[in-house]
Amino acid sequence: MLSVGIFANHGDVGKPSTIGPGSVIYDAATGTYTVTGGGENMWGTADHFHYVWIKVSGDVALEATVEFIGSSPEPHRKACLLIRQSLDPDSPYIDAARHGDGLTSLQWREAKGDVTHEIQSNILAPTRLRIEKRGDYVSMYVDGAPAGGATKVHLTGDYYVGLAVTAHNPGRLETARFSHVSLGKPSSGSATTLINTLETISLASNDRRVAYVVVQPQRIEAPNWFPDDTRTLYFNTKGRLYKLRDGRPESVDLDPLNNINNDHGVTRDGRSWAFSDQTSNQPSQIYVKSAGATRRVTANGPSYFHGWSPDGQTLVYCGLRNGNFDIYSISVNGGAETRLTTNPGKDDGPEFSPDGQYIYYNSDRSGSMQIWRMRPDGSEQEQITNDDSDNWFPHISPDGTMLAFLSYERGVGDHPENKDVRLRVMHLGTRAIDQLARLFGGQGTINVNSWSPDSQSLAFVSYQIVPEQTSYQSR
Numbered sequence: 387m388l389s390v391g392i393f394a395n396h397g398d399v400g401k402p403s404t405i406g407p408g409s410v411i412y413d414a415a416t417g418t419y420t421v422t423g424g425g426e427n428m429w430g431t432a433d434h435f436h437y438v439w440i441k442v443s444g445d446v447a448l449e450a451t452v453e454f455i456g457s458s459p460e461p462h463r464k465a466c467l468l469i470r471q472s473l474d475p476d477s478p479y480i481d482a483a484r485h486g487d488g489l490t491s492l493q494w495r496e497a498k499g500d501v502t503h504e505i506q507s508n509i510l511a512p513t514r515l516r517i518e519k520r521g522d523y524v525s526m527y528v529d530g531a532p533a534g535g536a537t538k539v540h541l542t543g544d545y546y547v548g549l550a551v552t553a554h555n556p557g558r559l560e561t562a563r564f565s566h567v568s569l570g571k572p573s574s575g576s577a578t579t580l581i582n583t584l585e586t587i588s589l590a591s592n593d594r595r596v597a598y599v600v601v602q603p604q605r606i607e608a609p610n611w612f613p614d615d616t617r618t619l620y621f622n623t624k625g626r627l628y629k630l631r632d633g634r635p636e637s638v639d640l641d642p643l644n645n646i647n648n649d650h651g652v653t654r655d656g657r658s659w660a661f662s663d664q665t666s667n668q669p670s671q672i673y674v675k676s677a678g679a680t681r682r683v684t685a686n687g688p689s690y691f692h693g694w695s696p697d698g699q700t701l702v703y704c705g706l707r708n709g710n711f712d713i714y715s716i717s718v719n720g721g722a723e724t725r726l727t728t729n730p731g732k733d734d735g736p737e738f739s740p741d742g743q744y745i746y747y748n749s750d751r752s753g754s755m756q757i758w759r760m761r762p763d764g765s766e767q768e769q770i771t772n773d774d775s776d777n778w779f780p781h782i783s784p785d786g787t788m789l790a791f792l793s794y795e796r797g798v799g800d801h802p803e804n805k806d807v808r809l810r811v812m813h814l815g816t817r818a819i820d821q822l823a824r825l826f827g828g829q830g831t832i833n834v835n836s837w838s839p840d841s842q843s844l845a846f847v848s849y850q851i852v853p854e855q856t857s858y859q860s861r
Contacts, residue, residue: 390410390412390419390438391412391414391417391419391567392440392567392569393419393438393439393440393548393549394439394440394441395438395439395440396408396409396410396421396436396437396438396439396548397436397437397473398423398424398425398434398435398436398437399425399433399434399435399436399437399473399474399475399550400425400426400432400433400434400435400475401425401426401434401475401556402424402425402434402436403423403424403425403553403555403556403557403558403559404424404556404557405424405557405558405559406424406559407424407436408421408422408423408424408425408435408436408551408559409421409422409436410422410436410438410549416565417565417566417567418563418564418565419438419549419563419564419565419567420455420561420562420563420564421436421438421465421549421550421551421561421562421563421564422436422551422559422560422561423435423436423437423550423551423552423553423559423560423561424436424552424553424555424556424558424559424560425552425553425554425556426552426554426555426556427462427464427552427554428464428466428481428483428493428502428550428552429493429502430501430502431476431495431499431500431501431502432475432476433475433476433477433479433552434475434552434556435464435466435550435551435552436550436551436552437468437470437473437546437548437549437550438548438549438550439468439470439473439546439547439548439549440546440547440548440569441544441545441546441547442544442545442546442547443543443544443545444571445518445519445520445521445571445572446469446518446519446547446569446570446571446572447516447517447518447519447568447569447570447571447572447573448467448469448516448517448547448548448567448568448569449467449514449515449516449517449527449566449567449568449569450467450514450515450549450564450565450566450567450568451513451514451515451564451565451566452465452467452484452513452514452515452562452563452564453465453513453562453563453565454484454486454560454561454562454563455561455562455563456561458486458558458560460486460553460554460555460558460560461485461486461487462485462486462487462489462554463485463486463551463552463553463554463555463560464483464484464485464486464550464551464552464554465483465484465549465550465551465562465564466481466482466483466484466493466549466550466551466552467481467482467515467516467517467548467549467550468480468481468517468546468547468548468549468550469481469517469519469524469541469545469546469547470545470546470547471498471541471542471545471546472545472546473546474498476495476498476499477495477498478494478495478496478497478498478500478539478540478541479493479494479495479539480492480493480494480517480519480524480537480539481493481494481517481550482515482516482517482526482533483504484511484512484515484562486554486560488510488511489506489507489510490506490507490509490510490511490512490515490526490528490533491504491505491506491507492504492505492507492517492524492525492526492533492535492536492537494524494537494539495539496538496539496540503537503591503592503593503594504593504594505526505533505534505535505537505585505593505594505595505596506593506594506595506596507526507528507533507534507596508534508595508596508597508598508599508633509528509529509533512528512529513529514528514529514530514566515527515528516528516530518572519541519572520572520852522538522539522540522541523536523537523538523826523850524536524537524538524539525537525581525850531599532581532583532599532601532850532852533596533599534581534583534585534596534598534599534848535583535585535594535596535825535848536825536826536848536850537824538806538824538825538826547569549564549567572853573853574853575853575854577853577854578851578852578853578854579601579602579603579851579852579853579854580601580602580603580604580605580849580850580851580852581599581601581849581850581851581852582599582600582601582602582605582606582623582847582849583596583598583599583847583848583849583850584596584597584598584599584606584609584619584621584630584845584846584847585597585845585846585847585848586838586843586844586845586846587809587822587823587843587844587846588842588843589788589811589822589841589842589843589844590842592822592823594823597619597630597633597845598619598630598633598635600623600635602623604623604624605623605803605829605830605847605849606621606622606623606628606830606847607621607622607623607647607648607829607830607831607833607847608621608622608648608649608650608830608832608833608834608836608847609621609832609834609836609845609846609847610650610651610652610834610835610836610845611836611837611838611839611845612652612656612839613652613653613654613655613656613839614656614839615839616838616839616840616843617631617632618630618631619631619845620638620650620652621635621847622646622647622648622650625644625645625646625647626638626640626644626646627640627646627650627661640661640675640680641680642665642680643661643663643665643673643680644663644665645663645664645665645666645667646661646662646663646664647662647663647664647670647690648829648830648833648834649661649662649670649690649691649692649703649833649834650662650691650834651691651692651693651694651834651835652694653694653698654694654696654698655698657676657677657698658674658675658676658694658698658718659674659675659676660672660673660674660675660683660691660694660701661673661674661675661691662689662690662691662703668687669687669688669689670687670688670689670690671683671684671687671688671689672684672689672690672691672701672703672716674701674718681720682720683701683716683718683719683720684703684705684716684720684723685720685723686705686707686723687705687706688705688706689703689704689705689714690703690704690705690734691703692704692734692735692736692737692747692834693736693737693738693745693835694738695738695742695762696738696740696741696742697742698718699717699718700715700716700717700718700762701715701716701717701718702714702715702726702736702737702738702745703715703716703736704733704734704735704736705723707725710730711731711732711733711734712725712726712727712728712729712733713725713726713727713733713734713736713745713747713764714726715762724764725764726745726760726763726764727747727749727760727764727767729749729750729751730751731749731750731751732749732750732755732800733747733748733749733751733758734747734748734749734778735747735748735778735779735780737780737781737782737835738762738782739759739782739786740782740783740784740785740786741786742762743761743762744759744760744761744762745759745760745761745762746758746759746770746780746781746782746789747759747760747780748777748778748779748780748791752769752772754776754796754797755776755777755778755794756769756770756771756772756773756776756777757769757770757771757777757780757789757791757812758770759780770789770812770817771791771812771819774796775793775794775795775796775808776793776794776795776796776797776798777791777792777793777794777810778791778792778793778794778801779791779792779801779832779833781832781834781835781836781837782814782835782837783837783841784837784839784840784841785841786814787813787814787815787841788811788812788813788814788841789811789812789814790809790810790811790822790832790836790837790844791810791811791812791832792807792808792809792810792827792828792831792832793807793808793809793810794807794828798828801828801829802828802829803827803828803829803830803849804826804828804849804851805826805827805828806824806825806826807824807825807826807827807828807831808821808822808823808824808825809821809822809823809824809825809831809832809844809846810822811844822844823846825846825848826848826849826850826851827846827847827848827849830847830849831846831847831848832844832845832846832847
């Protein structure tokens with residue numbers, strides 16, 4: 387092996403450029419690595435690049451200032467901090483990738499020969515990158531702050547970590563400089579905090595994009611898209627509702643409500659909102675805000691809002707009555723509530739289909755938490771999912787063709803926080819289920835309907851528990 391600074395060796399992975407192999411120049415005086423790489427790309431099911439690496443085990447953190455050398459017609463040339471199981475072109479991997487056009491992403495391949503996915507940062511062209519592996523979860527930091535999102539990739543034994551460059555063109559060589567390189571273990575400590583990331587995911591590609599990151603012990607939860615507006619999201623935190631547009635959160639005035647939870651939703655026309663609120667520590671009640679006025683709808687509590695009827699005249703919700711959680715409906719004008727389920731276990735998360743023909747919900751009546759549906763009057767109750775997961779929070783796409791839900795491992799209990807979960811989608815025409823993402827989340831991730839108005843994307847919240855760092859900033 388030929389030592390290259392703190393790294394053990396270097397070489398091309400996959401097919402090199404047709405005009406020659408890659409290379410590295412290490413300047414010991416400045417601790418700078420100038421890496422030149424060719425290759426078609428680091429993407430898809432196989433990668434082609436030049437790699438400067440060392441083998442390690444356990445947790446690791448790699449950090450560097452990254453800059454491209456020279457201009458290029460390739461906007462997607464990449465300079466990466468790379469963690470990789472092997473030097474095979476189709477190896478599982480995770481990298482923090484700075485593209486030539488400034489796009490910066492956490493990219494990964496979960497299994498050998500699998501396709502690559504990514505979480506795109508909302509920060510363009512950062513100067514400094516950091517990648518951290520803690521157990522099976524890997525995350526990225528940009529310019530000293532969390533980039534948001536994390537991915538789970540299981541690596542075994544010793545693995546590779548280092549610097550990589552790909553040209554994104556088999557007929558070219560591209561060069562990047564990595565300076566102030568630091569390799570070590572992630573920080574540790576007994577005091578921890580929470581990285582909250584509001585993300586969106588495209589159903590066409592399963593690629594994720596960061597919309598907002600905040601580091602605080604309180605969760606941000608339950609993102610809604612505003613009807614017919616793919617730029618505006620809402621979420622709750624610290625008992626308040628926030629509007630997010632172009633990455634900037636703004637508190638929404640809900641006076642006199644000041645203790646809402648993660649059950650909120652807006653009518654199709656965007657004119658009325660419903661909330662579950664526990665102001666003054668009272669049992670949760672449902673309120674409607676319309677035309678600037680806020681009024682209480684339910685008389686019994688606790689009641690937890692979940693869905694509007696398509697015409698905006700009826701609310702469906704979960705209510706705890708006589709020690710049992712069941713599903714109820716009520717007129718938007720209040721009055722007597724109608725009990726729709728009588729299961730002795732738990733029925734929760736009711737939501738109307740866009741055509742108003744069904745109410746979807748989750749129930750444990752079969753012995754595990756699964757997705758069910760019924761007619762709006764409570765008749766024709768039918769189980770929709772039946773697998774080895776506990777399935778929660780059914781949300782129907784605006785076009786009525788897909789059902790999104792959150793899956794826990796069997797037996798976790800009452801939709802807890804801080805769990806490994808899967809975001810999945812059922813195609814209602816065939817009942818086939820696709821997995822969109824694996825993440826650390828649970829309570830707060832998709833408690834409300836988080837479909838985009840065009841039914842092409844979902845919003846959700848993922849979480850990371852990390853040692854407390856006072857320098858972290860919201861993004």
